[in-house]
Amino acid sequence: MPFSIDKLLKARGFKALCKQSTFDFIKTEDQDFFYLLLKSYYFRRVLRDVLFIQKIGEADKNLIREKWGKVADEYIAKIEELGILLKKNGLLIAQFSLSDMGTIFEWFIAKYLSEELSLETMVDVKLKNLEFGGDIDVVARVGTKLVMIECKESPPNNISVAELKSILDRVNYLKPDSFILLIDTTLSVKRNILDNIKWILHDEPQRCREGVYRVKDNYYIITAKRNILQNLAVAINLVA
Numbered sequence: 001m002p003f004s005i006d007k008l009l010k011a012r013g014f015k016a017l018c019k020q021s022t023f024d025f026i027k028t029e030d031q032d033f034f035y036l037l038l039k040s041y042y043f044r045r046v047l048r049d050v051l052f053i054q055k056i057g058e059a060d061k062n063l064i065r066e067k068w069g070k071v072a073d074e075y076i077a078k079i080e081e082l083g084i085l086l087k088k089n090g091l092l093i094a095q096f097s098l099s100d101m102g103t104i105f106e107w108f109i110a111k112y113l114s115e116e117l118s119l120e121t122m123v124d125v126k127l128k129n130l131e132f133g134g135d136i137d138v139v140a141r142v143g144t145k146l147v148m149i150e151c152k153e154s155p156p157n158n159i160s161v162a163e164l165k166s167i168l169d170r171v172n173y174l175k176p177d178s179f180i181l182l183i184d185t186t187l188s189v190k191r192n193i194l195d196n197i198k199w200i201l202h203d204e205p206q207r208c209r210e211g212v213y214r215v216k217d218n219y220y221i222i223t224a225k226r227n228i229l230q231n232l233a234v235a236i237n238l239v240a
Contacts, residue, residue: 005122005139008146012175015128023107025096030082037078038108041224042068044184046075048101048153050085056092105153105184106137112229113140117236130173142239145177153184156192164196171219178218178239182232186224189213193221209234 009016026034037043046068053060056076065072076092079085085092096104103124110121125136138149150167152159171179183189194205197215205213211225212234220235222228 003141003144005120005141005146008141008144009127009139012146014130014174016122017126017128025100025104025107026082026084034082035108035111037075038104039229040071040075041184041186041228042071043075043078044105044153046072047079047084047104048098050076050079050092051094051096051098051101054094054097056085056094057090101153102137102151106151109149109151109182109232110138110140112232113138113236116229117233119236127174130170136170136174139176140236142178142236145239147178147180147236147239148174148176149180149182151182151184156183156185156187156189159183159192161196161200164193165200168197168200178220178235180220180222180232180235182222182228184224184228189221189223197221208238214238 006016023031038047046064049064049067050056061072061076064076068075076085080087080092084095086095087093106123110123113119114121120141122139123137125139127136130136136148137151140147140149148171167181181193183193194213197219198204201216201219203216205215205221208214208220209226209231211223211228211231213221215221218239220238222231222235225231
C-alpha cells in the first residue's frame with residue numbers, strides 16, 4: 001500500500017505504539033446488532049444513563065422513561081439482551097462503568113468509518129514522542145490525508161476550556177491534514193464549545209449545516225443534530 005496511517009504518521013515523525021485491535025465489550029456475534037442500535041441517538045443516551053446509574057430498579061426505569069419516552073423500555077431490554085445488564089436480587093446490574101462509554105463510542109465511530117465509508121482507521125492510538133499527553137481517539141486515512149478525531153460522548157458543558165486547549169495543542173503538535181471534534185449531543189454548543197474555540201484559535205466557527213461547523217479551513221466541530229454519522233460523512237467529504 002503506497003499510503004497507510006502508519007506511513008502518514010511516520011512522515012510526521014510519529015510511531016503508533018499501541019492501538020485498539022479488538023472490541024471485547026460485546027460478544028463478536030452480537031457486535032453488528034450493537035452497532036445498529038448505537039446508530040440511534042436515544043439508544044446511546046439510554047445506554048449512558050444505564051452505565052451512570054449502575055443498579056437499575058423500577059424507580060430508575062421511571063426516571064429513564066421520563067427522559068427518553070416510550071423507547072426506554074425497549075432499549076433497556078436490548079441492553080440486557082446484549083449482556084450489558086444482568087439481573088441480580090431484583091435489580092439490573094451494569095457490567096461496565098460510565099467511563100467505558102467513551103471506548104464504546106470510539107469503536108462505533110471507527111466501525112462506521114471503516115465499514116460504511118471504507119476508510120482505514122485506528123482507535124485509541126498511543127504515539128511515541130507525542131507531547132501534551134493523551135491518546136488519539138480515532139485516526140482515519142482519507143486518501144493521502146490523515147484525519148484526527150476526538151470523540152466526546154458527554155454533554156458539552158463537561159468540556160472545559162482547559163481540555164479544549166489541551167486537545168488543540170495536541171492537534172497542533174501532530175499536524176494532521178484535518179481535525180474533527182465529535183460531540184454526541186443535540187444540545188447547543190455555542191457557549192461551551194464554539195465561543196471557546198473562537199477564543200483559543202482566534203477564528204470564528206462557520207456553520208456548514210446544522211450540526212457541522214468549520215474552523216480554520218480544516219478543523220470541524222460535529223454534533224448529533226440531525227444525525228451524527230451523516231454529519232461526520234459531510235466533514236469527511238469536505239476533507240476529501
